[in-house]
Amino acid sequence: MAIRYPNGKKYIPVQNNQNQATKPAQKKLDYSNRGMTLEEDLNETNQYYIENNIAIVHKKPTPVQIVxxxxxxxxxxxxxxxxxxQASTTDYNGVYKGRYIDFEAKETKLQTSFPLKNFHEHxxxxxxxxxDHGGIAFIIIRFSQTEEIYYLPAETLISYWNEMLAGGRKSIPKKDIERFGDLIPIGYAPRIDYIKIIMRKFEWDLS
Amino acid sequence: MAIRYPNGKKYIPVQNNQNQATKPAQKKLDYSNRGMTLEEDLNETNQYYIENNIAIVHKKPTPVQIVxxxxxxxxxxxxxxxxxxQASTTDYNGVYKGRYIDFEAKETKLQTSFPLKNFHEHxxxxxxxxxDHGGIAFIIIRFSQTEEIYYLPAETLISYWNEMLAGGRKSIPKKDIERFGDLIPIGYAPRIDYIKIIMRKFEWDLS
Known part of the structure; x- marks a missing residue:
């Protein structure tokens, strides 16, 4: 039986780098035939950024209450x-050109919208x-059916969240993600080049 | 029996905020009679910074390999x-005036030097x-016998680390911490006002 987090998300043990060479490639049915989760792709991307001196970004450890x-x-x-x-912050943060960057990554099987219940109020x-403190905050959304990955500014997410609290819809329509976000092309190295989006969006500001 | 990390550090469960009101104050013998660990003091400091809109800094969760x-x-x-x-990064990071800040906090019972074995190469x-990426990195060192807390730039720590690798001494003399670091006065709120040090050191750079 699949092990799940309280939020229903499947628990996938972190791969140990030392075992990668000897471990047979694991295929995951819900992630096409590439055998990689969004988290693994982002970890490889972050590793690429560190090795190529582009940015320093790490995933935070899973928060656990030890009894x-x-x-x-x-x-x-x-x-x-x-x-x-429950995490009180987002999963990823780091530094790019001195600037603080912070993001959360989520995926959905839906095709026309992204449910806001993927986030907690915290x-x-x-x-x-x-x-508010001058950092760059955003989310990375993966539509698993179509293999599309988007960069969406936190400003857009927060605006939809506030509309939901005021009685509005509980999801962001995909057309609005296309309009306010940026499609991140899936590459080989780096796999999910979100820094290129930041570079373009903030080039006036980062020297 | 005290529970310890593999590095010999005692495991102290994170306090649950919701229990604080009903829980009797815990006195810890090795932290004077204030009943607070360095980690608790820093968590309260970070909470103060968030509530007073000064900076956003969080401690990362303890890294755990789930089996x-x-x-x-x-x-x-x-x-x-x-x-x-073993942690691959430092314990604390966040944003101050758009700038990425990153630090590790350690204490020692020694009175004349701070052992470098408190850190891992990672x-x-x-x-x-x-x-290298323009972030602000430093360590907070507490000398528990004298209740003195210092801000020491990562540059100084790294320079001593490299000297150790080249056969030099395995600790930083306290007099050098006094010379290259800044004493952080212990206050009531915030308890350990390290942002004030950053403000002073980087004011030419942060507007």
Whole structure:
């Protein structure tokens, strides 16, 4: 049985780099036949950015509430009971040309809209805070049926979120993501070149 | 028995904010009689910065390698086996006036020097990367015997690290921390006002 986070998202263990050479490629049915999750693609992208001296971006560890740890003699501490916690911030942050950048990545199987329930209020507040303090905040949305990946400014997400709170629709129509966002072409290296979008959008501001 | 990380650091569970009102104040013998750890003081400081619209800084979750999760019906997923992982970055990062800031906080019981074994090579490389990309990187060092807290630029730490790799001493003398760092006075709110140091050091650069 698939293991799931409280939010229903499937738990996919982080790949250990040391095992990649010997591990057979895992095919995931819900991610076409490329065998990579959005998270893996972003991790590879971030690795590419670091190695090529473009930006320093890392994914934050999964937040876990640790309840019980056993400490056997002569071996590493074992966490025996812990729970997934709701993230209070977004998953990715880092630095590009001195500027703070911050984003969350999500995917949907829907084809015509992106549901706002993919976010928690804490994350929306965090993104608003980042914008207020001069950081660059955005989301990366993957439409898994069509393999399209978009960069959407946090400003747009927050505006739809506020409309929802005022009784509006609970999702962002895909046509608005196309209008206010930027399609990120899927490449080989880097796979999801979101820094190129930032470069274009903020070139007047980043020297 | 005290639970410890593989590096020998004691594991202190993160306080749940919702419990603070009802929980009796915990006194920790190794942190004077203030009953607060360095991490708790920094979390309160960061909370103060957010609430007072000064900066957005968060501690990253403790990195954990999850091995086994059970998913009972009608209740939250339980992590049954997991291990503490070595951090590949520093613990704290965020944004101040658009600029990326990044730091690690450590304490020592020694009185005349600060041992470099408090850091891993990954963290040193990460701090160098942050500097190379125009971010502000530093460490916060607490001398627990004297209750003194210093801001030390990552540049100074890295320079001592490189000297150690070349056969030099394995610690930074306290007199050099006093010379190259800044004493952070302990306050009530915020408790550890490191942003004031950044403000002073980088005022020519942050408008």
């Amino acid at each position: 019980n740890v056993s400490y056997p003699k002569r071996s590493a501490a074992v966490i025996k009971e812990a729970y997934f916690k 994350q929306i507040i965090h993104m608003q805070n980042v914008l | 086994n999760v059970s998913y009972p019906k009608r209740s939250a997923a339980v992590i049954k086996e997991a291990y503490f992982k 963290q040193i490389i990460h701090m160098q990367n942050v500097l």
